[in-house]
Amino acid sequence: MEFLNKKVITPDSGDWAVEARGLVKVFGDNRAVDGVDLNVRAGSIYGVLGPNGAGKTTTIRMLATLLRADAGSAKIFGHDVIKEAQIVRQLIGVTGQYASVDESLSATENLVIFSRLLGLGRRESKRKAAELLEEFGLTEAAKRPLKNFSGGMRRRLDLAASLIAQPPLIFLDEPTTGLDPRTRNQMWDTIRRLVKNGSTVLLTTQYLQEADELADRIAVIDHGRVVAEGTVDELKASVGSSSLHLTIQNPGEIETARLTVERLLNVQSKISREDGKITAPMADADKVTDLLIALRETDIQLAELSVQKPTLDEVFLTITGNDIEKENYEMSHESIKVGEVRV
Ligand SMILES: Nc1ncnc2c1ncn2[C@@H]1O[C@H](COP(=O)(O)OP(=O)(O)OP(=O)(O)O)[C@@H](O)[C@H]1O
Ligand SMILES: [Mg+2]
Numbered sequence: 001m002e003f004l005n006k007k008v009i010t011p012d013s014g015d016w017a018v019e020a021r022g023l024v025k026v027f028g029d030n031r032a033v034d035g036v037d038l039n040v041r042a043g044s045i046y047g048v049l050g051p052n053g054a055g056k057t058t059t060i061r062m063l064a065t066l067l068r069a070d071a072g073s074a075k076i077f078g079h080d081v082i083k084e085a086q087i088v089r090q091l092i093g094v095t096g097q098y099a100s101v102d103e104s105l106s107a108t109e110n111l112v113i114f115s116r117l118l119g120l121g122r123r124e125s126k127r128k129a130a131e132l133l134e135e136f137g138l139t140e141a142a143k144r145p146l147k148n149f150s151g152g153m154r155r156r157l158d159l160a161a162s163l164i165a166q167p168p169l170i171f172l173d174e175p176t177t178g179l180d181p182r183t184r185n186q187m188w189d190t191i192r193r194l195v196k197n198g199s200t201v202l203l204t205t206q207y208l209q210e211a212d213e214l215a216d217r218i219a220v221i222d223h224g225r226v227v228a229e230g231t232v233d234e235l236k237a238s239v240g241s242s243s244l245h246l247t248i249q250n251p252g253e254i255e256t257a258r259l260t261v262e263r264l265l266n267v268q269s270k271i272s273r274e275d276g277k278i279t280a281p282m283a284d285a286d287k288v289t290d291l292l293i294a295l296r297e298t299d300i301q302l303a304e305l306s307v308q309k310p311t312l313d314e315v316f317l318t319i320t321g322n323d324i325e326k327e328n329y330e331m332s333h334e335s336i337k338v339g340e341v342r343v
Contacts, residue, residue, distance in 0.1 A: 015041070015078075017041065017169050018040035018046070018075070018076060019074065019078075020063060020074040021072055023071070024036075024070045024071035024072050025067065025224075026070050031224050032055050033055040033058050033059050034055070034224035035071075035224075036059055036221065036224070036226055038063075038219060038226070040200060041200075041217075042077070042200050043195065044200060044201075044217065045200075045203065046201070046216065047204075047211035047219070048060075048204045048219050049207075049211045049220050049221070051222065054221045054222050054223065056221060057173055060171050060204060064094045065082075065085040065088050065089055065092075076091055076169060077091055077168065079091070091169055093170045095170075095172050103147040104145050105145060106142060107133060107141060107146060108142045111164065114164050115128050115129060115164050120164075130142075132161075132164070136156040136157065136186075136190065155175065155178075156187070163194075167199065169199065170194060170199055172191070172202070172203040172204070174206065175203055176207075203215070212236075215232060216232075217229070217230065218230065243282055243307070244265070244280045244282040244305070244307055245278075245279055245305070246261065246277065246278040246302065246304070247303040248300055249276070249303045250276065250301065251275065251276035253276075254271055257295065257298075258278055260294050263294075264294055265280055265281075288305075
C-alpha cells in the first residue's frame with residue numbers, strides 16, 4: 001500500500017509504540033480506568049478486550065491525548081502524552097475523528113478536503129482520496145453523497161480518513177461493531193495490511209473472535225482494570241480452546257455425570273444443579289466420543305450436548321471468577337446460559 005510508505009516510523013522490535021503506567025480516570029465517584037498498564041510493541045496489533053463500560057474508550061482517549069489522566073503516565077513511541085502532546089498527535093490516528101463530515105459532499109470530496117487540511121496539494125489530495133477509496137472498497141460509492149452511505153461504508157470511510165496522515169500508530173475503537181460479516185472480514189484484512197506496511201494498531205473489541213483473528217497480544221479489561229494480559233494462545237489456554245456444554249435429563253445424577261466429565265477430560269467443571277447443566281473446558285473435541293460412551297455406561301441420559309468455542313463470558317468467568325454484568329453486555333442467548341452457570 002503505497003500511501004503508507006512515507007513518514008511511517010520503521011518499527012524496531014525493541015521499540016514500544018505504547019507504554020502506559022497506572023492510568024487512572026475518575027468520573028464523579030466512578031473509577032472508569034483504575035490503574036491500567038499497557039505495553040504495545042511497535043509493528044504489532046494489540047487488542048483491548050472488555051465488556052461495555054470496562055474503560056476501553058476512556059483508556060484510548062487518554063493515550064490519544066484527547067483526555068487527561070487523573071494519575072499515571074503514558075508514552076507513545078517514547079513521547080509523553082501530556083508533555084509532548086503535539087508530537088504524539090502527529091504519530092497517531094484515531095477513528096471517530098471523522099464525525100464532522102459534510103453529509104452533502106461525496107466520499108471523494110470529503111477525503112480531498114481532509115487531505116488539503118493536512119497540507120497536501122490538490123493533485124496529491126485527489127490521488128490519495130482515490131487510492132484510499134480503492135483500498136477500502138468504496139470506489140463505486142465514491143461519488144455518492146455521504147448521507148446515502150450505510151453504517152459499514154461510513155466505518156470504512158472513517159478509517160480511510162484517519163489514514164490520510166499515514167500515522168505510525170492507529171487507535172481503532174471497536175472497528176467492526178455492527179458490521180456485517182463480509183464487511184468485518186474486509187476490515188480485518190485492511191487492519192492486517194496496515195501492520196504489514198509498518199503501522200502499529202491498538203484496537204478495542206468486545207469480541208474474543210476478533211481479538212483472536214487479529215491481535216498479537218491482548219489485554220482483558222474489566223471495571224477499569226487489566227485482569228489478564230498475554231498472547232491469544234496464552235489467554236485461550238487459560239479457558240481451554242473450546243467448552244463442553246452438557247445437560248442431563250435427570251438433575252439428580254449431576255454429580256455422577258460431573259465425575260465422569262472431569263475424569264475423562266481431566267479438567268474442573270462448573271455445574272448448575274437445578275437444570276442439570278455441566279460446563280467444562282475442552283481442549284480436544286475428539287474426546288466427545290469417549291465421553292458419550294462413558295456416560296452411556298453409567299446410564300446417564302443426555303438432554304443436550306454441544307461443544308463451543310470460548311466466549312468472552314467464559315474468558316471473564318475463568319479469569320475473574322465473575323459473570324459479566326448481564327445488563328451491560330449484549331449477549332447471545334447461548335452465552336447468557338453460560339453466564340448463569342455457577343459452581
Ligand atoms: N465523559 C464521561 N463522563 C462520565 N462518565 C463517563 C464518561 N466517559 C465514560 N464514562 C464512564 O466510564 C466508564 C467507562 O466507559 P468507557 O466508554 O471507557 O467504556 P468502554 O469499555 O469503552 O465501553 P463500550 O464497550 O460500551 O464502548 C463507564 O461507566 C462510562 O459510563
Ligand atoms: Mg467504548
